[in-house]
Amino acid sequence: MATSEANATRIMLAVNESTIRGYPHASISSRGAFDWTLQKIVRSNASDFKLLFLHVQVPDEDGFDDMDSIYASPEDFKAMKHRDRIRGLHLLEYFVTRCHEIGVACEAWIKKGDPKEVICHEVKRIQPDLLVVGSRGLGPFQRVFVGTVSEFCVKHAECPVVTIKRRPDETPQDPVDD
């Protein structure tokens, strides 16, 4: 029995790009969170769910790629912002395409800012039924330096949150990578 989209369970997924492979590749933990959602929650009931993909671009981090660039005019900044946007869209295309293949309704959008703050802000605005965030599953020592978006969201997001840790066999040599 098909569910009207208005009644679907709305699951927000925060997704980011791989720190190893860059755009358009999704991070290992983003893919893990997405696969878990499909396999364990959506299953074969695509019409009962709607997936909402939020990708938050960190302005500072993206800036590193442009360290050797020369900015001579306002157009140069526009071009840079345009490039960032295209990269983000390529990332989201992966998730939207997979949803389309499965037949699950989805929406995807990009925001700029501090991921943990933006995710919680978007949860407040969108009010999903569930927020799924991937996590690298770092130990306490590693966390001191990198911070974890998932822990912040568990505490502050105004909706139920589930954190999907990376599988040990998917952890790269440097666990801070993703």
Added chain:
Amino acid sequence: MATSEANATRIMLAVNESTIRGYPHASISSRGAFDWTLQKIVRSNASDFKLLFLHVQVPDEDGFDDMDSIYASPEDFKAMKHRDRIRGLHLLEYFVTRCHEIGVACEAWIKKGDPKEVICHEVKRIQPDLLVVGSRGLGPFQRVFVGTVSEFCVKHAECPVVTIKRRPDETPQDPVDD
């Protein structure tokens, strides 16, 4: 399409009795977590899921009811333990009956001990796909005195965990009550 039970998504729910109404009544947060699971995850796809209800009885807490009792023989202790068990079973009966009405497969069992420790231990043993725990949604000041099982599980349980906070309109006068 019916799913064989072996392939179902196994969701563990930690449930406890109401602090206001006692056995056989489920706490507000347990019922909230159960209702959320049915409405947002299971939906009309009962055959895709299996619910696993764990009720942890706290030996010390139960002892309060028996403060005025006189224990004169080993049989008195046996009788007390038997009474506790019956109470716990009445609680689980509520959840199992509702699952039966909906047609979702379930299992329910009772353990004794510190709820947070026992829940994490049972997660390790049972390996569910998801653990759902209700939460009173207490503020930091209140938490100092009562501790929260959900926070501990989010940190330590070896499976994805989702915490379902009580709705504000369901919060009793004393928010520590449940």
